[in-house]
Amino acid sequence: MKLWAGRFHKELDSKVNDFNSSISFDSRMAEEDLEGSIAHAAMLGECGVIAQDEAEKIRGGLTGILADFKSGTLSIDPQAEDIHTFVEGELTARLGDAGKRLHTARSRNDQVAVDLRLHLKKQCAGLKNQLNGLIRVLCKKALEHSGDVMPGYTHMQRAQPITFGHHLMAYAEMFLRDASRLKDAVKRMDFCPLGSCALAGTTYPIDRERTASLLGFSGPTQNSLDGVSDRDFCLELASCISIAMVHLSRFSEEIVLWCSWEFKFIELDDAFSTGSSIMPQKKNPDIAELVRGKSGRAIGDMTTLFAMMKGLPLAYNKDLQEDKEAIFDAVDTLKLCLTAFTPMIDTMKVLPKNMRAAAAKGFINATDCADYLVGKGMPFRTAYKITGELVAECIERGLTLETLPLEEYKKRSELFDKSVYDAISLERCVNGRKVLGGPAPKNVEFQANRILKLLEGTEDD
Structure with a gap:
């Protein structure tokens, strides 16, 4: 039976019922719906809105339903309109009229809003822990390869020498910000809308602070219209997820490049690669490619949510039913990608000799050559021009700066002597960049250890 059936004289058309139903996706919030109802019943009893013995009876019934649901002995009826209808119907079937008192001083509008907040708070904690797991892997790899020289790129052209550890730590910083964004998003999500009812609160003497406390929220929402219609927390979370997926996509693009024979900087473990149906030599980086592709899916979910919200007047509108599929898909997409991506990075084989060979080409020590002249008193722009001529x-002549004879250097400037070869060695170029955030191995090690220490004890905050 529909919770709103009293006003109507005809049954809902079966096709409209299917269109209107949300049980196929909001059943995911069954535990949160039961948790919210248990807290609501407790508060109603404490405030004397319903008799204390009935409140305890309702709480007992809900606790039993929750236990049955968790154990798998209770299946959700796919014909129910939504998870709230199913729970209330099951409770009434078990308790009789007492179960019908649960919905006092509550609407499905504030009920679904609290369910969604409770569910997404849990999801954020899980995603943050997954991101932390990836960051740890990156820090570990960076420590192992803090001194392995590779070319750094701009415009996909070899630019300056860095280390592989330094490159990995750039992504560690990105994912660290992603985890921080999730933590911040929860702060604004952490307010309880229960008691806002349909849109205008209630005349019953309820205690919204108590309900919020029982459910672990920082406090109640402050405006009943906003309490039922706010989905900023979905928009913000979808944005956080999209940014994280963009970071994963950028990293995936580099993994795809690094795996190619043209680069061959790394080799992925067989467990995270696939082959071709007709080309036996192929070893494809499918995981990285799928992650790169799924970033568009997450961005699409975010766009769906923004488009859904942009024209809605206050307060609740049925459009808001569309929030759950989009935000759940965004959450699941990031979760799935991190589940596959982290062990792929952890097990990949790094090929430092190939990186060093690539770094030896492309004149990526040219800036250091110019800096050598600057160190001897020459203006940078003059040194820049001379170095460009040498390149x-x-x-x-088919040479490199390291193999160019000293007499050719001296033709351009008498400031050159044999010490130039030491100044432009790739290892010297990297080791000399000790400025905070630079690629010197000691910097990489400090950065990795700093982040690892930062992550200690953060899983449950």
């Missing part, structure tokens, strides 16, 4: 000559 052009090397290209013409």
Whole structure:
């Protein structure tokens, strides 16, 4: 039976019923719906809105339903309109009229809002822990490869020498911000809308502070219209997830490049690669490619939520039923990607010799050559021009700055002597960049250890 059936004389058309139903996706919030109802019943009894013995009876019935649901002995009826209808119907079937008192001083509008907040708070904690797990893997890998030289790129052109550890720590910083964003999003999500009812609160003498406390919220929402219609927390979480997925996508793009024979900086473990149906030599980075593709899916979910909200007047509108599928899909997409991506990074084989060979080409020590002259008193722009001329000559003669004879250096400036070769060695170039945030191995080690220490004890905050 529909909770709103009293006003109507005809049954809802079966096709409309299917269109209107949300049980297929909001059943995911069954535990949260029961938790919210248990707290609501307790508060009603404490405030004398319903008799204390009836409140205890309702709480007992709900606790039994929750236990049965968790154990798998209770299945959700797919014909129910939504999870709230199913729970109330099951409670009434078990308790009789006492079960019908549960919905006093409550609407499905504030009920679904609290269910969603409770559910997403839990999901945020899980996603943050997954991100922390990936960050730990990156820090571990960075410590192992803090001194392995590779070319750094701008415009996908070899630019300056860095280390593989330094490159990995750039992504560690990104994912650290992602985890921080999730934590901040929960702060604004952490308010209880129960008691807002349909839109205008209630005349019953309820205690909203008590309900919020029982459910572990920081406090109640402060406006009943906003309490039932606010989905900022979904928009914010979808945005956080989209940013994290963009970071995963950027990293995936580099993994795909690094795996190619043109780079061959890494090799993925067989457990995280696939082959071709007709080309036996292929080893495809499908996990990275799928993650890269799924980033668009998360961005699409975010766009769905923003488009859904942009024209809604206050307060509740049925459009808001569309929030759950989009935000659940965004959560599930990031969760699934992190589940596959983290062990892929953990098990990948790094090929430092190939990175070092690539770094030896492309004149990525040219800036250091110019800095060598600056250190001897030459203005940077003059040093820049001379170094550019040296690079052009090397290209013409098939040489590198390391193999260019000293007499050719001296033709451009008498400031050059044999010490230039030490100044432009790739290891010297990297080790000399000790500025905070630079690629010097000691910096990489400090950065990785700092983040690992930062992560200690953060899983449950």
